Amino acid sequence: DTEVTQTPKHLVMGMTNKKSLKCEQHMGHRAMYWYKQKAKKPPELMFVYSYEKLSINESVPSRFSPECPNSSLLNLHLHALQPEDSALYLCASSQASSRETQYFGPGTRLLVL
Amino acid sequence: AQRVTQPEKLLSVFKGAPVELKCNYSYSGSPELFWYVQYSRQRLQLLLRHISRESIKGFTADLNKGETSFHLKKPFAQEEDSAMYYCALLYNQGGKLIFGQGTELSVKP
Numbered sequence: 001d002t003e004v005t006q007t008p009k010h011l012v013m014g015m016t017n018k019k020s021l022k023c024e025q026h027m028g029h030r031a032m033y034w035y036k037q038k039a040k041k042p043p044e045l046m047f048v049y050s051y052e053k054l055s056i057n058e059s060v061p062s063r064f065s066p067e068c069p070n071s072s073l074l075n076l077h078l079h080a081l082q083p084e085d086s087a088l089y090l091c092a093s094s095q096a097s098s099r100e101t102q103y104f105g106p107g108t109r110l111l112v113l
Numbered sequence: 114a115q116r117v118t119q120p121e122k123l124l125s126v127f128k129g130a131p132v133e134l135k136c137n138y139s140y141s142g143s144p145e146l147f148w149y150v151q152y153s154r155q156r157l158q159l160l161l162r163h164i165s166r167e168s169i170k171g172f173t174a175d176l177n178k179g180e181t182s183f184h185l186k187k188p189f190a191q192e193e194d195s196a197m198y199y200c201a202l203l204y205n206q207g208g209k210l211i212f213g214q215g216t217e218l219s220v221k222p
Contacts (some may be wrong), residue, residue: 031208042199042212043157056207079183090157098208104157 002027004105006091010104012111015081021092021108023074032074033102034066035090040067081112115140117202119213126190127221134185134216136200145203146183148174152196161185190220
């Protein structure tokens with residue numbers, strides 16, 4: 001398996017809901033990333049996990065909570081989001097967190113009502 | 114500060130014409146530079162990495178440290194090249210990938 005997969009593809013949630021995004025890779029990569037991408041804008045880094053430990057948090061609001069249960073899985077737990085959080089959420093992985101090519105999943109398109 | 118600049122938001126060319134998408138960077142260390150492409154409703158895909166020096170889909174890019182540039186070129190554009198192109202700089206501290214604002218390439222028949 002040479003791809004990063006993400007579920008669900010689409011998600012609609014209210015501001016009081018709790019939901020989770022899931023990302024999976026089976027390439028043996030040890031670094032995983034969450035990015036947020038608004039329409040016609042570049043991806044913006046949110047979190048980096050290296051060897052299952054959170055290594056970078058780009059000052060993301062606490063309503064976004066990442067989790068890395070094992071080296072193949074990455075979750076993003078969402079709670080009490082705002083409409084401005086509506087975006088495409090991208091997961092990526094790489095062999096290590098420095099000087100390695102990052103490979104992206106297809107994304108989860110999130111709409112917060 | 115680390116920064117990637119893509120000066121053109123939109124580039125429109127005719128099929129068969131040469132195309133050059135500009136990218137300039139600002140980084141004090143040894144840069145790791147990439148070009149990613151995002152076709153409509155598809156995932157962000159790696160197009161080129163400067164150290165690999167490969168030609169993917171006919172695209173090439175040369176790192177010019179003197180001009181701090183990494184422009185993407187293709188001698189003959191095809192309609193299927195129409196997409197959003199992002200230049201990105203890998204910041205060595207922890208793997209942070211810094212993207213330019215992107216250039217939308219439109220290849221007309």
